[in-house]
Amino acid sequence: MTSRTASFGLGDRLARWLHLAFCAAVFVFLIAPMLVVVPLSFNAEPYFTFSEGMLALDADAYSLRWYRNIVEDEEWRLALANSLFIGLAAAAIATALGVLAALGLASPAMPGRALVTGLLISPMITPIIISAAGMFFFYSYLGLSQTHLSLVLAHAALGTPFVVITVTATLAGFDRNLVRAAESLGAGPFVVFRRVQLPLIAPGVIAGALFAFAASFDEVVTVLFLGGLEQRTIPRQMWAGIREQISPEILAVATFLVAFVLVLMGVVEWLRGRHGHQGEPAR
Amino acid sequence: MGSSPHVEFHGVSKTYDGQTMVVQDLDLCVNEGEFFTLLGPSGSGKTTCLMMLAGFEAPSSGEIRLSGRSVQHLPPRKRGIGVVFQNYALFPHMTVGRNLAFPLEVRGISAARRRERIRQALEVVRLDGFEHRRPGELSGGQQQRVAIARALVFNPTLVLMDEPLGALDRRLREEMQFEIRRMQQDLGVTVVYVTHDQQEAMAMSSRVAVFHRGHIQQVAAPETLYEEPEREFVASFIGDNNMLRGQVLTVERDHCDVATPDGIVRAFPVHHCRPGDPSVLAIRPERVSLTRPGVYTNEFEAVVEDILFIGDHLRLRLNLCGNPNFVVKIQNVIGHSAVLAGDRVRVGWSVMDCRALPDEEGAGSGVLTRPAAPLRSPPGDATGVSGTDRADVPPSTQAV
Numbered sequence: 001m002t003s004r005t006a007s008f009g010l011g012d013r014l015a016r017w018l019h020l021a022f023c024a025a026v027f028v029f030l031i032a033p034m035l036v037v038v039p040l041s042f043n044a045e046p047y048f049t050f051s052e053g054m055l056a057l058d059a060d061a062y063s064l065r066w067y068r069n070i071v072e073d074e075e076w077r078l079a080l081a082n083s084l085f086i087g088l089a090a091a092a093i094a095t096a097l098g099v100l101a102a103l104g105l106a107s108p109a110m111p112g113r114a115l116v117t118g119l120l121i122s123p124m125i126t127p128i129i130i131s132a133a134g135m136f137f138f139y140s141y142l143g144l145s146q147t148h149l150s151l152v153l154a155h156a157a158l159g160t161p162f163v164v165i166t167v168t169a170t171l172a173g174f175d176r177n178l179v180r181a182a183e184s185l186g187a188g189p190f191v192v193f194r195r196v197q198l199p200l201i202a203p204g205v206i207a208g209a210l211f212a213f214a215a216s217f218d219e220v221v222t223v224l225f226l227g228g229l230e231q232r233t234i235p236r237q238m239w240a241g242i243r244e245q246i247s248p249e250i251l252a253v254a255t256f257l258v259a260f261v262l263v264l265m266g267v268v269e270w271l272r273g274r275h276g277h278q279g280e281p282a283r
Numbered sequence: 284m285g286s287s288p289h290v291e292f293h294g295v296s297k298t299y300d301g302q303t304m305v306v307q308d309l310d311l312c313v314n315e316g317e318f319f320t321l322l323g324p325s326g327s328g329k330t331t332c333l334m335m336l337a338g339f340e341a342p343s344s345g346e347i348r349l350s351g352r353s354v355q356h357l358p359p360r361k362r363g364i365g366v367v368f369q370n371y372a373l374f375p376h377m378t379v380g381r382n383l384a385f386p387l388e389v390r391g392i393s394a395a396r397r398r399e400r401i402r403q404a405l406e407v408v409r410l411d412g413f414e415h416r417r418p419g420e421l422s423g424g425q426q427q428r429v430a431i432a433r434a435l436v437f438n439p440t441l442v443l444m445d446e447p448l449g450a451l452d453r454r455l456r457e458e459m460q461f462e463i464r465r466m467q468q469d470l471g472v473t474v475v476y477v478t479h480d481q482q483e484a485m486a487m488s489s490r491v492a493v494f495h496r497g498h499i500q501q502v503a504a505p506e507t508l509y510e511e512p513e514r515e516f517v518a519s520f521i522g523d524n525n526m527l528r529g530q531v532l533t534v535e536r537d538h539c540d541v542a543t544p545d546g547i548v549r550a551f552p553v554h555h556c557r558p559g560d561p562s563v564l565a566i567r568p569e570r571v572s573l574t575r576p577g578v579y580t581n582e583f584e585a586v587v588e589d590i591l592f593i594g595d596h597l598r599l600r601l602n603l604c605g606n607p608n609f610v611v612k613i614q615n616v617i618g619h620s621a622v623l624a625g626d627r628v629r630v631g632w633s634v635m636d637c638r639a640l641p642d643e644e645g646a647g648s649g650v651l652t653r654p655a656a657p658l659r660s661p662p663g664d665a666t667g668v669s670g671t672d673r674a675d676v677p678p679s680t681q682a683v
């Protein structure tokens with residue numbers, strides 16, 4: 001009996017070690033390359049490697065010069081402004097469309113639900129190079145290529161599926177009787193939406209909006225196709241930087257982006273936790 | 284409080300899928316100030332009726348009227364009906380006070396009057412001082428009362444309640460039944476109430492409509508439903524009834540004779556019937572007595588299969604007249620407790636306590652009794668029964 005429990009315990013322990021080793025491998029191969037970027041971006045030398053001074057933790061080997069370059073550089077400033085503008089505008093459009101679509105899809109009277117859902121989600125599944133090429137020809141035909149509008153619309157289309165998915169997930173736990181109750185109490189459709197539905201699906205809406213923004217913020221392919229010099233976004237500028245003059249400026253931007261994404265993810269997680277907490281009594 | 288019609292259904296039918304009729308050709312009239320209950324088993328169409336009345340579903344055909352006016356094109360928000368949902372449907376992101384304020388704000392009522400109305404409504408449901416709690420911080424019974432307060436706070440004249448006590452434990456249920464009835468009477472509102480609990484329906488309602496498969500079986504006051512069921516379903520659904528299946532032999536003005544496997548039973552014909560019709564007899568267990576010979580029109584001897592001791596009464600189970608679960612309920616008084624399982628007893632009941640109803644469900648459950656009845660009863664027994672107030676002990680009973 002004792003030996004049996006012991007051997008059982010051994011197998012158990014082995015499994016745990018394998019599990020930990022697997023996690024460590026995932027970390028090393030997927031996440032460590034991103035983290036390496038962070039110290040390198042403070043390199044005082046214009047190289048992509050750790051200098052001897054850096055390894056010796058010599059303060060002089062570190063510097064903020066690449067960060068200063070970026071802040072002072074006209075092109076990077078334009079790229080940041082473009083990224084923020086296009087990202088925010090695209091996220092706003094994607095959120096409005098996605099919420100409406102999700103609400104419509106949740107209605108029991110909706111015909112052809114699967115078809116419409118598939119259509120709405122398709123930008124997420126189609127290879128981006130194909131949609132980008134398609135949009136390029138279409139917008140050129142309309143005379144819209146090389147405009148901010150074309151990028152906003154293209155990114156809105158790419159961001160909408162995120163909103164549809166997160167809002168649909170929130171609506172799955174939504175009690176339809178709440179809408180009926182509000183109606184019976186005298187509220188019109190707009191009041192029902194604003195005072196009952198929206199507050200309850202808000203976490204899903206915000207998460208979807210953040211995803212849509214992030215999708216636009218790190219998107220480079222459609223920008224390559226549709227954007228001109230005036231529409232360069234941060235990823236596009238990085239792309240140009242890597243091809244034209246390899247400089248640790250890229251690493252500084254990358255560090256900035258990693259920090260930015262971490263903040264976004266933190267917000268999403270926080271909202272998710274809040275939603276789980278609030279969703280309980282609603283059911 | 285008048286007796287003018289408040290809610291009318293005229294020939295209302297509803298189908299969701301275009302094939303099965305969930306509600307069929309329904310006529311209904313609820314008077315002002317009534318506590319009207321829709322009672323029926325699960326899936327009989329009660330909620331569907333309520334939802335059509337509230338305006339959330341449209342009838343497939345027929346017409347619904349409120350205070351005489353057709354509401355066909357009136358959306359729910361314009362009907363001014365208070366609705367209490369089975370799962371309460373309180374807004375979880377608002378406090379109790381905000382929940383109650385909602386219908387008042389929508390109607391543009393000033394803040395001062397809102398506060399006053401909310402205070403009154405919470406007083407009615409005895410929840411003063413709970414304004415700032417969230418629904419999630421209340422017990423089931425308290426949430427229930429908030430839901431009722433919210434349905435009443437904008438002073439509707441009609442309130443619909445869909446199994447509002449379904450989720451509560453027994454004691455709270457009984458307490459709330461009493462309180463809902465009190466509030467309804469104090470405020471004089473019309474209530475249409477849905478439940479599948481017949482005791483609840485009997486305790487609260489001024490009238491009850493019994494639903495079965497989308498049809499109304501009977502509409503009547505609770506006492507009438509109990510004492511004078513007109514359909515087989517009502518007899519078996521409301522309270523306990525012993526159901527005996529048989530075939531009508533002869534029909535007189537105020538009684539008819541029905542052949543059952545153990546002999547002929549004389550019964551009160553509720554509807555017009557003809558000799559040869561299949562019939563089902565309904566006899567309440569408490570209307571059957573242990574008896575000496577020659578006391579009742581209908582008397583039979585049978586062996587007590589088993590006895591259930593309930594406390595204030597005993598339930599004897601007999602195999603009688605084709606019903607293997609014929610129950611006799613007798614008061615627990617000195618003398619009766621002497622009955623034991625296996626004893627042969629003589630039971631009897633009067634003609635008026637035995638209602639002959641058309642056999643509507645018999646196709647399945649009556650297979651054994653119905654064809655057998657005419658074969659086994661004629662020889663000799665028929666004469667024995669036709670003499671009134673005489674013992675009738677068919678040979679098959681004695682053989683047991």
Ligand SMILES: Nc1ncnc2c1ncn2[C@@H]1O[C@H](COP(=O)(O)OP(=O)(O)OP(=O)(O)O)[C@@H](O)[C@H]1O
Binds near residue numbers: 299305327328479
């Ligand atoms: N939205 C719907 N779509 C399709 N069928 C429905 C819908 N709502 C109800 N039904 C069907 O209609 C029938 C009656 O349903 P209803 O909800 O009115 O019953 P009920 O008497 O309220 O039952 P319960 O006591 O279980 O609540 C059921 O067979 C149900 O399956």
Ligand SMILES: [Mg+2]
Binds near residue numbers: 329330331445
């Ligand atoms: Mg129901």
